[in-house]
Amino acid sequence: MKISLQVLILLFSTFSIAQTPCENGMAGQYPCNGLDLLSRISLSAMNASAGNDSWGWTDPQDGKEYAIMGLNNGAAFVDISDPINPIYLGKLPTHSDSSIWRDIKVYNNYAFIVSEASGHGMQVFDLTRLRSVSNAPEVFTEDAHYNGFGRCHNIVINEETGYAYAVGTSTFGGGPHFVNIQNPLSPVAAGGFSGDNYSHDAQVVIYDGPDADYAGREILFGSNEDRVSIVDVTDKNNPIGISNGFYGSVDYTHQGWLTDDKHYFIIGDELDESTFGFNTRTIIFDVSDLDNPVVHFEYESDDVQAIDHNGYVLGNEFYLSSYRAGLRIMDISDIENQNMVETKFFDTYPGSNSANFDGAWSVYPFFASGNIVISDIDRGLFIVRDSSLGVNDNSISTFAIAPNPAKDLVTISSKTEPFAQIEIFNVLGQKVINLNFANSLSENIDISKLQSGMYVVKINSTTTKRLLIN
Template sequence: NLPNEIEVVYNSAQAIRQSHNIFIDTATAKLYALAMDGNVGGSAAMRIFDISDPLNPVRLGSYNNFGGLSVGHVHDAYVRDDIAFLNCGGSGFALVDFSDPTNPQTLSTLTDYPFRGYNHSGWLSDDGRYYYMADETHGADIKVIDVSDPCEIEVIGTFNAEVSNPSSITHNQIVACNYLYVSYYYDGLVVFDISDPANPEKVLYYDTYPEADGNSYKGAWGVYPFLPSGNILVLDMQSGLYVFEGMGDNCAATQELTPVDLSCLGVSASAEVEGVENLELFPNPASGVLTVQLELAEGQKKVNVRLLDINGRLAQRLGNEPLQPGANLLRYELDPALSAGVYLLRLEGEGVNAVRRVVVR
């Protein structure tokens, strides 16, 4: 189901002349350019662009320091709803909230951890609770990090390809549902079942580089499990492209991803809902208009509806609404001056207290 033709709509070196890698946070229309150089603005460890208008990317900021962790370059990144997991090479790892790109909030950093080497890459579990991190260093295990409290992250386990090669080394890894797909250089494709997040189980292995192992960088260095067919793509530096049959329907890439819980910042996107039922926001992400659907069990109540930024500050007063018993549908025009990013919708009133996370584009 892939298109037979594609059309180039933007081609310029003004914003980005070269970059080691990019990551696009589709929910917020932000592009993270890593270890980059541009004809305008020069080089940067990392730079963020607003690409909500793909023909006119707008630079939002340049970054090389995260909570006192000074970095020469950001090698790779994984971003979900403005929360960025940054692999900073020899400097270590940083977890940063870029909801406000002009004032990013560093949630955690890691500079001392098991099998530390060149902090290279990682991927977040679908439920947003575990991060699988790899150092591109021979003989180094993959790390399992508990990020359920992003302000107090912790390495809770390590694992490897379970091969005899003492120089085994990972390149990239991707989570799709309950599987972690790893391009493992000399050891080829290795897939782990992460149903038990802290104790991954190796379930599939194919050596794309059958020649002798070494202490260099050869073999599988790219993996992609998100094709509509479920098939797995693997790129080997020496032998080319491999296509493997997928792991089954339970590994489809359509599963909804859970936002990172930011309750450690004093606000929560998943706070207990009190006084209302079946609270839903749509569309989410929202642009221009936000509709709130909820049910009130009994009685008439007046509810104050506000939009807060991720730090709990008022972003927009939406209304002071009389709710009727049963189904209620509330429609709000969002302030055009709102910056794109993650917000919290708060409903407060007599016997009513509820918070829901919403992304504004």
């Protein structure tokens, strides 16, 4: 990609803070624990006055990672393949008016964007266009538009089925509005569910959890203002409400995410801290019986009063954007025994952790590289990383991977340094292969059972390299 002198000047002016390790509890001006700051892009660099949601896309062609951030006046696209020197590629302007609420999800190399702005509908943007940006930052145009609703608070996508679920619209009483996006450029209305209150956010999965009664069904877990709503949406013409989950001291059931085993649903109440005076509180539901969800326990921070907002599970960690307290990461490996422990944090709003609506709106922790995106209402886009992971692939390592891309078999070799362990992780950070050797210099690895996409290979628990499977 050719970048002009003017673009380079813009890029260097974009970052108010560059790579800054977390040392003695601080990364520059930002309080931290266990997370290094790689870079930040300010709102002004993206010609916006407020930030909101964020998501990510990994290009299956070359494994490059891109952050997508919602702004008051559009959606920004950022190449973070070099997280220390990210490139702001440009913005897709809002379809109608500006709004502080915007939400993005990704399916099949397309971004789907909604907003509370009047008449906004759903924008569709072809992310593969980001491969050929030659004059950043560009002003993009949408590739398709869905007008089956106007205002919309949030969008949920089940990538396994190719259905989007718009929630918080004026249709279906604010309940999920179904859209078939299997052909992303031709979204088709597919019904909805109005049987259980306004839905603020949701997660939809093909169910493979402990309740055998619903195995293989498409199940929606909604955060519906004062309750958890569980709905079978397999038959779009006949969605069926399964159950509700309730908890004490409820004010506004905001958002939740399932643990990997589908045994627990971790939710946040957006207003309980300010209304009841809790420290940051998270409610953990036991949803092993979908007909009878019950509160398993409540986790409350020892010393932080901030409002919790969006939280996501990756393996044994829960990543929580916590407004003025920034990103908080909890170890949930012992959740069965009602234990959660905060292990890391990065505070994007230094100076106060009070219960107010500033700071970290959302977090995207699913990049295979380990890079974590935080979208901040006031300070823009942050890229952080676990201090123990280092920054980039070890390009000077003696280890080699060939062929790459690969299909059925890949050879990992070394000229000098023997390896004892090889681990392979998918884009969700899940370990899909774990092999141990007696100090080998060359091994053939069977990858035929892995789906196509980008993976990270970790050698001897230290060196990481990317592997593309086609």
